Amino acid sequence: MRQQRITGTPLVAAATWKREHGEMRNLRRSKAYWAAGLAALLLVVATKTVWADGPTPTGDYRELPGIGSRLGVWMAAELHLMFGAFVLAVPMFALVIEFAGARSKDQRLDRLAHEMARLLPPAYSMTAILGAVLSFFLFTLYPRFMGYLTDIFGPTMWVYPLFFVAETVSLYFYYYSWDKLQGKLKWIHLLLGLSLNIFGTIVMFIGDAWATFMMTPGGVDEAGNLASLYDAVWNKGWMPLNIHRLVANITFGALLAGAYAAYRFLTAEREEERAFYDWMGYTGNLIALFTMLFLPFAGYYFGFELFGYSATYGVTLMGGVLSWLFIIQAIVIAVLFIGAAYYAWLGLLRIPGSEPQRRWTPAFNAVLIAGFMVWATPHTMAASIEESTGGFHPILGALGVMAPKMIAVTLILVVLYASYLLYRRAGRVLTVPWRRTGNAIQWGALGLTATAILFLGIYGYFAPAEVRIATSIWQIVVLMAGILFTFGLDQFLLRGSQTVAAVRWGTMPRRGQYVLIALAFVIVWLMGLMGYARSGVRLNWHVFRIMEDTSVGAGLPSLGEAAVIITAITLIFFAMLAVSFAIAAISGRGAEAETEAQAQGGRRA
Amino acid sequence: MRRIGLYTTATVPALVILSFFVWFANWIPQTRWEPPQKQQISSGMTPVQLAAIGDTVARQRGCLACHTIEPGAGAQGGGRGPNWAGVAVRRAQGVPGGPNNLVDYLVQALYDPGAYLVEGYANIMPAATSPPAKLTYEEVVAVVNYLQSLGGTPLVKVGDIPRPPGETSAAVSAAQPSAGNVTEPTRILSAYGCSACHSLKAGETLLGPALTASGLRQTASERSTSAEAYVMESIVAPAAFEKQGFPSGVMPQDLGTKLTAGQLSALVAYLLSSGGER
Numbered sequence: 001m002r003q004q005r006i007t008g009t010p011l012v013a014a015a016t017w018k019r020e021h022g023e024m025r026n027l028r029r030s031k032a033y034w035a036a037g038l039a040a041l042l043l044v045v046a047t048k049t050v051w052a053d054g055p056t057p058t059g060d061y062r063e064l065p066g067i068g069s070r071l072g073v074w075m076a077a078e079l080h081l082m083f084g085a086f087v088l089a090v091p092m093f094a095l096v097i098e099f100a101g102a103r104s105k106d107q108r109l110d111r112l113a114h115e116m117a118r119l120l121p122p123a124y125s126m127t128a129i130l131g132a133v134l135s136f137f138l139f140t141l142y143p144r145f146m147g148y149l150t151d152i153f154g155p156t157m158w159v160y161p162l163f164f165v166a167e168t169v170s171l172y173f174y175y176y177s178w179d180k181l182q183g184k185l186k187w188i189h190l191l192l193g194l195s196l197n198i199f200g201t202i203v204m205f206i207g208d209a210w211a212t213f214m215m216t217p218g219g220v221d222e223a224g225n226l227a228s229l230y231d232a233v234w235n236k237g238w239m240p241l242n243i244h245r246l247v248a249n250i251t252f253g254a255l256l257a258g259a260y261a262a263y264r265f266l267t268a269e270r271e272e273e274r275a276f277y278d279w280m281g282y283t284g285n286l287i288a289l290f291t292m293l294f295l296p297f298a299g300y301y302f303g304f305e306l307f308g309y310s311a312t313y314g315v316t317l318m319g320g321v322l323s324w325l326f327i328i329q330a331i332v333i334a335v336l337f338i339g340a341a342y343y344a345w346l347g348l349l350r351i352p353g354s355e356p357q358r359r360w361t362p363a364f365n366a367v368l369i370a371g372f373m374v375w376a377t378p379h380t381m382a383a384s385i386e387e388s389t390g391g392f393h394p395i396l397g398a399l400g401v402m403a404p405k406m407i408a409v410t411l412i413l414v415v416l417y418a419s420y421l422l423y424r425r426a427g428r429v430l431t432v433p434w435r436r437t438g439n440a441i442q443w444g445a446l447g448l449t450a451t452a453i454l455f456l457g458i459y460g461y462f463a464p465a466e467v468r469i470a471t472s473i474w475q476i477v478v479l480m481a482g483i484l485f486t487f488g489l490d491q492f493l494l495r496g497s498q499t500v501a502a503v504r505w506g507t508m509p510r511r512g513q514y515v516l517i518a519l520a521f522v523i524v525w526l527m528g529l530m531g532y533a534r535s536g537v538r539l540n541w542h543v544f545r546i547m548e549d550t551s552v553g554a555g556l557p558s559l560g561e562a563a564v565i566i567t568a569i570t571l572i573f574f575a576m577l578a579v580s581f582a583i584a585a586i587s588g589r590g591a592e593a594e595t596e597a598q599a600q601g602g603r604r605a
Numbered sequence: 606m607r608r609i610g611l612y613t614t615a616t617v618p619a620l621v622i623l624s625f626f627v628w629f630a631n632w633i634p635q636t637r638w639e640p641p642q643k644q645q646i647s648s649g650m651t652p653v654q655l656a657a658i659g660d661t662v663a664r665q666r667g668c669l670a671c672h673t674i675e676p677g678a679g680a681q682g683g684g685r686g687p688n689w690a691g692v693a694v695r696r697a698q699g700v701p702g703g704p705n706n707l708v709d710y711l712v713q714a715l716y717d718p719g720a721y722l723v724e725g726y727a728n729i730m731p732a733a734t735s736p737p738a739k740l741t742y743e744e745v746v747a748v749v750n751y752l753q754s755l756g757g758t759p760l761v762k763v764g765d766i767p768r769p770p771g772e773t774s775a776a777v778s779a780a781q782p783s784a785g786n787v788t789e790p791t792r793i794l795s796a797y798g799c800s801a802c803h804s805l806k807a808g809e810t811l812l813g814p815a816l817t818a819s820g821l822r823q824t825a826s827e828r829s830t831s832a833e834a835y836v837m838e839s840i841v842a843p844a845a846f847e848k849q850g851f852p853s854g855v856m857p858q859d860l861g862t863k864l865t866a867g868q869l870s871a872l873v874a875y876l877l878s879s880g881g882e883r
Binding site for chain 1: 608611612615616617618619620622623626627629630631633634635636637638639640641667670671685729730731735736737
């Protein structure tokens with residue numbers, strides 16, 4: 001294992017890395033390749049494969065001209081996953097919103113679900129194209145590795161296309177039959193949406209089995225020979241990643257739908273249109289905020305399982321070569337959480353008379369920032385694994401371990417939830433006779449929740465590791481119990497409340513829309529970063545401990561170089577997404593005219 | 606044009622934030638990680654030379670992500686694993702219930718880290734010869750010398766300590782025919798790497814117990830079984846009975862599938878005959 005300290009600007013450093021790996025002559029050329037886009041890459045690899053190599057097998061690896069195999073696969077995989085996440089998530093909340101609309105006979109909800117579903121067909125095509133590019137890259141550039149993976153997972157690779165076709169059929173029928181399957185036939189449409197979600201989830205689960213097998217291989221002997229396909233699929237990392245991706249995909253899709261709404265809001269020329277897209281942006285952010293509550297725990301669960309499989313993962317991620325990555329992650333998530341909270345607080349401006357709720361925002365902001373400072377604190381400050389002496393930093397070490405981070409994360413979630421509770425109160429006057437007592441109980445329970453979380457965290461800090469893990473689980477239980485209790489109470493408290501000021505949809509400040517767009521960029525960048533972490537933690541293993549990566553691209557770039565590449569991927573993704581959204585907008589113009597009248601007289605969310 | 610201007614304006618905050626991420630990622634210390642490079646170690650190197658290489662190996666393979674080198678802190682440092690500083694002094698007599706000298710203890714700690722756990726530390730270390738560290742035999746020798754140098758004097762040369770279970774040196778492997786074709790008992794012992802851990806000399810203890818006819822018969826007697834059955838069981842199912850005082854789970858479990866019936870029979874007969882006693 002060799003590590004190099006790098007000096008100079010990021011671009012110089014990135015160029016140096018590419019040159020040293022023989023993958024790229026200089027960065028100027030690489031920028032030109034990026035600009036040329038994935039279509040050119042496909043052409044290049046096809047040319048290389050057909051004419052340069054001919055029919056003769058060339059061993060374990062082939063090299064992608066220009067940018068190198070590693071970078072080519074990295075970009076194709078990440079872009080495919082991003083579009084895949086989007087087309088998996090949007091049907092989930094489209095279906096839920098459509099179901100809610102069908103039950104309440106609220107046409108505006110049905111329109112919102114339809115508007116979201118409109119994004120699906122073009123995005124789905126992009127997903128399929130990128131999946132094909134990724135497959136071509138993998139099979140042509142890493143033949144030995146893919147041969148091995150095919151030996152293990154052959155049967156699942158035969159089944160995969162069947163579910164993929166089923167998902168495709170469901171998706172197109174779901175979208176194109178929207179107007180026809182209304183009224184009494186609505187249940188058929190809902191069933192189509194359900195089948196779309198089920199098939200999409202199965203497709204993701206199958207892909208997750210391949211990805212997690214590379215990290216936590218199961219069902220094989222020490223030499224890598226298949227003993228049980230069931231165990232290979234249900235390896236230690238499979239279900240945690242399934243859960244993590246399910247939740248994260250919803251956050252991802254909700255924020256992208258929010259960004260779409262923000263663009264439509266900014267370009268809207270009529271008040272009704274602006275009101276609708278304001279509401280759509282609010283709904284997207286609300287869904288994202290809600291699912292974000294669960295993301296840290298899903299991440300911890302995945303991390304626990306990885307650590308359980310091999311302590312090496314824990315060391316590499318938290319104390320080794322990738323430890324600084326988690327400081328970047330903490331900052332990115334901080335921007336995400338604080339941004340989402342800021343948007344929610346801005347939303348109070350839509351509601352006249354919400355001053356009592358708004359005064360809490362500085363205090364909430366302070367807690368959020370303090371929480372993220374703790375989260376971002378590393379336990380060591382070594383620049384590299386070679387410089388590390390393995391100890392904890394004398395000052396920062398106390399905040400760098402799990403217990404204070406769990407306190408910080410859970411208290412951040414309490415604050416985000418409290419923001420939501422306040423939002424529900426804005427513009428409303430409680431009328432139940434026990435409102436003072438109810439309020440005291442509700443906020444007292446939330447305070448008690450925060451205190452219990454703090455106490456459990458401090459107790460865990462001084463306890464042995466196994467006790468600390470147990471207390472962290474109890475912190476989650478307490479948080480969930482606190483949320484369920486106070487939210488249930490809130491339902492009763494708001495029963496019969498007077499709405500003194502309706503939400504003025506469409507009056508959200510423009511900066512609120514900029515926040516929504518920025519949040520979409522941030523979640524995409526975060527997904528790129530964590531995708532890099534998940535793949536990079538294997539270091540030089542295609543399949544951890546079983547198949548070593550001996551290609552010229554084996555190794556990890558510096559975090560600065562990785563950040564440049566992740567940013568490039570993010571920008572390419574948005575360029576492609578913009579094309580998808582433009583297509584969706586074109587297809588939506590005709591439908592808008594028909595449904596506009598139905599959008600009148602919207603109700604309060 | 607108005608729309609393009611609007612899109613651009615709306616995207617500026619997002620691009621500023623992404624630029625901040627890129628700046629921050631480049632502001633923190635930058636290191637590139639590259640796959641482990643095998644160290645060039647020759648059998649003629651002195652222990653001091655080996656210790657210097659061992660220092661490099663230990664740092665490059667990530668040992669210090671868990672272990673600390675904190676002079677004066679005793680075994681309990683601030684890391685996830687025990688403190689290395691002063692280990693040569695602290696473990697000069699080995700550990701209770703385990704190896705009784707420093708080198709054997711270090712070898713055991715590298716080959717089978719879970720065999721003895723320093724109080725207060727969990728069994729999280731993979732064998733040093735397994736991924737991800739994946740040390741070669743020669744690198745193990747170098748690391749042992751390096752650890753000896755932390756409070757003591759490096760003394761070990763290549764060949765002085767047993768090879769990892771199941772590993773034979775490349776030179777030996779290349780010089781010998783396929784293990785499955787070997788019929789002569791002493792060559793079977795060599796071909797399957799038995800000699801790396803088991804001595805045939807009475808009183809000489811390597812990683813595993815010495816294989817003397819008298820010792821084997823005595824253990825068989827204590828277990829109330831025939832000597833032949835005991836030796837055969839120990840080869841094909843070593844986990845069934847393990848002598849106390851030796852690392853657990855080190856012996857390959859698959860010899861029963863690798864040895865031919867003829868080899869197994871010849872080996873058992875040889876070990877229980879006077880020919881096995883040297």
